[in-house]
Amino acid sequence: HMKERIILHIDVNNAFLSWSAVDMLNNGSKIDIRTRYAIIAGNEKERKGIVLAKSNPCKKKGVQTAEPIFQARKKCPYLEIYPPNYKIYKYYSNEMYKYLLNYTDIIERYSIDECFLDYTDLVLLFGDPIKTAYKIKEDIKNKFGFTVNIGIGNNKLCAKMASDFEKPDKVHTLFTNEIKNKMWPLPVSDLFMIGKSSSKKLNELGILTIKDLATIDSSYLYKYFKNRAIQMIESANGIDNSKVEYEYTDPKSISSSTSFAYNYKTKEEIYPILLELSKEITIKLKNKKMYTSNVSIWIKYTDFTKISKQTTLNNPTDEINDIYNNSIKLFNSIWNEEPIRALCVAISNFSKTNAVQLNLFNNNISKQKTIKHDEKLDKIVDELNNKYKGIITYANKIKKEGHYEQRNN
Numbered sequence: 001h002m003k004e005r006i007i008l009h010i011d012v013n014n015a016f017l018s019w020s021a022v023d024m025l026n027n028g029s030k031i032d033i034r035t036r037y038a039i040i041a042g043n044e045k046e047r048k049g050i051v052l053a054k055s056n057p058c059k060k061k062g063v064q065t066a067e068p069i070f071q072a073r074k075k076c077p078y079l080e081i082y083p084p085n086y087k088i089y090k091y092y093s094n095e096m097y098k099y100l101l102n103y104t105d106i107i108e109r110y111s112i113d114e115c116f117l118d119y120t121d122l123v124l125l126f127g128d129p130i131k132t133a134y135k136i137k138e139d140i141k142n143k144f145g146f147t148v149n150i151g152i153g154n155n156k157l158c159a160k161m162a163s164d165f166e167k168p169d170k171v172h173t174l175f176t177n178e179i180k181n182k183m184w185p186l187p188v189s190d191l192f193m194i195g196k197s198s199s200k201k202l203n204e205l206g207i208l209t210i211k212d213l214a215t216i217d218s219s220y221l222y223k224y225f226k227n228r229a230i231q232m233i234e235s236a237n238g239i240d241n242s243k244v245e246y247e248y249t250d251p252k253s254i255s256s257s258t259s260f261a262y263n264y265k266t267k268e269e270i271y272p273i274l275l276e277l278s279k280e281i282t283i284k285l286k287n288k289k290m291y292t293s294n295v296s297i298w299i300k301y302t303d304f305t306k307i308s309k310q311t312t313l314n315n316p317t318d319e320i321n322d323i324y325n326n327s328i329k330l331f332n333s334i335w336n337e338e339p340i341r342a343l344c345v346a347i348s349n350f351s352k353t354n355a356v357q358l359n360l361f362n363n364n365i366s367k368q369k370t371i372k373h374d375e376k377l378d379k380i381v382d383e384l385n386n387k388y389k390g391i392i393t394y395a396n397k398i399k400k401e402g403h404y405e406q407r408n409n
Helices: 015-026 056-060 069-075 086-100 120-126 129-144 156-163 176-183 196-204 210-214 218-225 228-236 267-287 320-334 365-388 404-408
Strands: 007-012 038-041 051-054 080-082 107-111 114-118 148-153 171-174 253-264 291-301 306-317 340-351
Touching: 007 015, 007 086, 007 129, 007 156, 015 038, 015 051, 015 086, 038 056, 038 069, 051 069, 086 107, 086 114, 086 129, 086 253, 107 253, 107 340, 114 120, 114 156, 120 129, 129 148, 129 171, 148 156, 156 171, 156 176, 171 176, 196 218, 210 228, 218 228, 253 267, 267 291, 267 320, 267 340, 291 320, 306 320, 306 340, 320 340
Parallel strands: 038 080, 148 171
Antiparallel strands: 007 114, 007 148, 038 051, 107 114, 253 340, 291 306, 291 340
């Protein structure tokens, strides 16, 4: 009999607004935007100026996340608007993660503001998970100045559902034996991974609560949801076997990964990130004065699933374009067009030389010239990047992604 798993889900309360508030206070601001009519919003020109986060006073006035700024203004005429600062969000996200590493490295950074932590083997070390969760919650508040909700369950699904119960600054449990009492009475739209359109369809079928879904006949549901039906019913019963996918780093590889601030759905959003990750890797590679002949990539979807693929190169390289182009090829061959939560690019199989097999017929002058030029350019970009940590980016690769640079520098 396997011992029952214990998973914690740590979720920052109102992350973007809280982190902006904390950062302003740390920089001498006299106001705490959490107590004012404040929103964090993308600029009016880009992403059509929508509300990314809102303070409680705004929430009470009916302001909603993802609505256009002009609608929020109607509900709340004295609105204060602050731009998102992803650099700062990344910093606080990393600080929280580093703190959690005091407990274990089996931590999955599910998104920029939430983590899963596998507590199963920590009971012997740290004792009761509920007591530990309270300690983590208080530590984060005292050390960093923002609050979190922590959900505890026997799997990721239940831990995540639990952290969504009453907010902010709370610890909740949803163990297997609590599912019927705590989860089944909730509206089916509250079930993790059931989107707006699915819950609308379920409601039309008379399935209103999570219990209704948990006890429905699967062959009936299959007619409407095909292969998703079984997973939906399992989720409603609190069944989830997915592992906490932590980044154990293979010493024989170099990788760079990122979790997104929101779900990414388009190549326009994803390609610049692949470029950024490839760039970080190339800088590390050149610092080691090595060449690589293996590129790999993994994609993490919003429903906890993760998929990866790798490719072996004919010739070892240390050029950003080779790594970037291969990561795009790999990405296009495995992406199923579902929304993405996180991405990683990695390289391995290192060598000290790039023994290129020159094709005799290609060895003409103009070819050599362009190679020289590219290497020169790459060298300059790399030197600048080392100096200014990621300011230079290949402009032609970044389509209309105004908000992207500030996020990933």
